[in-house]
Amino acid sequence: MQTLTEAGPDLDEDVAALEALTRVLVGIAWDGAHAAPPGVTFPQTRLLLILDGLGRVPSSRLAAAMGVNASSVTRLADRLETHGYLARGRDRQNRSVVTVEVTETGRRAVAHVLERRRTAFRALLDRMPPAQRKAATAAARRIVKAAAGVPAIGTAGPGPL
Template sequence: MRAFHAAGRDLIGIALRSLDVAGDELSLPKFRMLLALNDLGRAPSTRVAHALAVNASSVTRLADRLVHEGYVTRGSDEHSRSVVTLELSQAGRRLVDRVLAWRHEELGRLLAGLDPELRSATTAGLEQFAETAAASYSSGFPGPVAL
């Protein structure tokens, strides 16, 4: 059990450190919204709120900041004028790609230090763990969007 706690702490540390790639302007809540929009594509703000497990007013305030910073665009739904949609802008997409690329490189660097057989076994174990966790946490739970 201790190994899972340590690995979780380390993976969260990598995720948080990856935000440094974006500079001081990107907080964890902002990046979570950008990740949600990266996964959802153009989506109603209520759907984004559900994915983040927050209320709609929180999404509106966060979206206001991200629109102002140029990372998100607002739109409307062609079927209902009262529905506000959110979508990553090109700058938002580039920022998400840059942060995720840093994470990929950092994980690759760390994994390269493992013996190849251990790396393979670790990968298989983590894949099975992810499947088990997804079965327990994705059904019926809104959000949270991963870090």
């Protein structure tokens, strides 16, 4: 594994530090997403995480939020609906529009995934002295705020991991 001091010829130390941080954060998100119930795949977990944040929406809106085509959402939703994690319905204004929403069972699965992630973040932060912890969280807030001002950086991305 590359350390922070191994920036390499094309990376300065600041960029290398953010690259290393990315690996840590993605690792935590990846591990959390794999805490889903048995039989729920990573793409299905991602769908549940995104849908939980959106609430009841047309499947086309969910597809757009995920950055996938509608047929991908249909396939993922089929299995989730079969296992009770997601419910389909119809739009009240236009009955031809299929809506999707997370069920109570699905919300419990999402809560478990997010709690696993939050537990990992707490464990990481607990290993830091209070002043470093405060500085790290302040820096995280500043990075998120700065990213929101850079059009080339998709802060929303295709939904959470």
